[in-house]
Amino acid sequence: MLWPKNLKKKIRTKINLAQCTSFKIGGPARFFFEPENIKSLQEVLVYVKKAKIKVFILGAGSNILVNDSGVKGIVIRLNSDSFRFVTYKETCVTLGAGVRLNQLIWQTQARGLSGLEFLIGIPGTLGGALVGNAGAWGKEIKELVKEVSVLNYNGKLITLRGKKLKFAYRKSNLNKYIIISAKLKLEIAKKKKINFKIKEYLLKRKKIQDNRLPNAGCIFKNPFKNSAGFLIDSCGLKGRQKGRALISKTHANFILNSGRAKSSQVRALMNLMQKKVKEKFKVILKPEIKIWK
Numbered sequence: 001m002l003w004p005k006n007l008k009k010k011i012r013t014k015i016n017l018a019q020c021t022s023f024k025i026g027g028p029a030r031f032f033f034e035p036e037n038i039k040s041l042q043e044v045l046v047y048v049k050k051a052k053i054k055v056f057i058l059g060a061g062s063n064i065l066v067n068d069s070g071v072k073g074i075v076i077r078l079n080s081d082s083f084r085f086v087t088y089k090e091t092c093v094t095l096g097a098g099v100r101l102n103q104l105i106w107q108t109q110a111r112g113l114s115g116l117e118f119l120i121g122i123p124g125t126l127g128g129a130l131v132g133n134a135g136a137w138g139k140e141i142k143e144l145v146k147e148v149s150v151l152n153y154n155g156k157l158i159t160l161r162g163k164k165l166k167f168a169y170r171k172s173n174l175n176k177y178i179i180i181s182a183k184l185k186l187e188i189a190k191k192k193k194i195n196f197k198i199k200e201y202l203l204k205r206k207k208i209q210d211n212r213l214p215n216a217g218c219i220f221k222n223p224f225k226n227s228a229g230f231l232i233d234s235c236g237l238k239g240r241q242k243g244r245a246l247i248s249k250t251h252a253n254f255i256l257n258s259g260r261a262k263s264s265q266v267r268a269l270m271n272l273m274q275k276k277v278k279e280k281f282k283v284i285l286k287p288e289i290k291i292w293k
Contacts, residue, residue, distance in 0.1 A: 007044060017066045017075065017292075020058060022123060024214040025263050026066020026292070029056070031074035037082040038180060042155035045178075048074055049153060056292055057178055059125035060100065063132070063216050067293035068263045076178075078127065083180065088113075091186050092146065097127030097179040101134075109198060114189035115144050117197040121205040122217075127179040132288075133167045137201065142167035144184040150177035170221050170288055210250035214257040219270060220285040228277075228285055229253035235276040242268040267291070 003011050015032035018024050031053070035041035048055060054073030058064070078084075083098035091113060095104065101124055105116045118139040119129065128134070130148060134141050147161035157180070166173040209217075220228040232238075232252035239249045241258075243265035248254035255266055274285045 004047065007047065010040070011044075011074075015075070017061075017070060020075075020077070021061035021064050021066060021216070022214060023061075023065055023216045023266075024257055025068075025261055025266065027068050027070025029070060029075040030072050032077070033074055034077050034079050035082075036080050038151070038157070041076070041078075041178070042151065042157075044074070044076070045151065045153055045155040049155075055153065055178075057127070059098065059128040060123055062123040063128065063289045065216060065263055065266055065289050065291045067291070069293075071292050078125075078178075078180075085181075091188060092183055093186060094181060094183045095126055096181050097125060097130075099126045100124075101126065101129055105198065108186060109191060109194045112188055112191050112194070113186040114194045114197070115184070115186040117194060117201055120198050120201045121209075126182060130179055130182060131172060131174045132170050133172050135170075137204070140167065142172070144186065146183040146185050148174060148182045149180045150174065151180060152177055208251055210248040210254050210256065212256070215248075215254050216289045218251075218253045218288050219255050220253055220273070221288045223283050223285065226281075226283065227253075231277045231281055231283060231285070232273050235273075235280055237273060237276060240269065240272065242266075242272075245269055247273070263291075 010033060012032040013030065014028040017026045017029050033044055056071055056073055056075045058075050058077040078098040083096040086093060086095040086099060086107065093108065101119050101122050105120050108116055118136050119134060122134055129141050145165060147159055148165060149159050151157055222228050229252045237247050238252050240247045244258045244261035245265040246256050246258055247269060248256055255269055277283055277285050
């Protein structure tokens with residue numbers, strides 16, 4: 001691959017993606033790029049579009065299953081300071097797509113700003129949370145969003161607000177773009193009260209989730225008025241194993257990597273979960289995780 005001279009040294013090859021995801025599964029990226037700023041990101045986007053190279057955007061890698069053979073396109077991770085800034089103006093916070101949610105929640109707590117507590121314990125970035133309209137305990141991040149700055153795949157910078165932002169359960173129209181930053185509206189509250197909420201949510205997660213081994217969080221979205229975990233559990237699948245991948249005995253919607261699990265083994269378990277739930281409940285489970293191949 002012949003990259004332009006100014007990009008050649010910045011584009012890395014054959015980066016092991018297993019080390020970039022919480023699942024610790026998957027092969028290498030053909031190309032890997034961490035832009036220093038928006039300009040360098042725009043430059044790469046224009047070039048890869050002309051070269052017809054598929055683009056994968058990587059945040060914290062917490063809800064991704066990478067194919068065993070890796071990906072043939074370019075993986076772009078927004079990991080520089082240009083995408084990890086946080087600024088405040090009264091009760092509004094503007095921040096880059098690469099900011100980690102847990103870091104942000106504790107930072108806003110220290111400023112007496114409330115609203116993000118329900119997201120504590122989700123090991124992702126702002127960008128991933130917005131694309132998937134992250135939520136828990138009856139709340140979703142869409143409730144806080146004022147505007148989002150994005151790049152389209154032609155490298156054009158666009159600001160979306162109001163009716164141009166479309167959110168639904170665990171999805172949004174932001175998957176058509178690369179998120180650069182967003183403005184969130186929070187509210188003033190006592191620090192002790194915010195701290196209590198955070199600890200309460202963390203305790204709830206600890207009781208129901210299984211993070212003993214590498215995983216990607218909930219594998220399937222909850223069907224309408226149902227819990228995917230409950231349906232899978234009702235099919236007697238807790239503890240079922242394929243190779244080194246196994247369904248958690250604590251939370252049936254979690255698949256754990258017990259050591260060098262393969263993507264194919266995880267997908268075999270996913271197929272089994274979908275098949276059994278469909279047979280017993282006539283419900284089709286849809287993946288919440290993204291599968292890269």
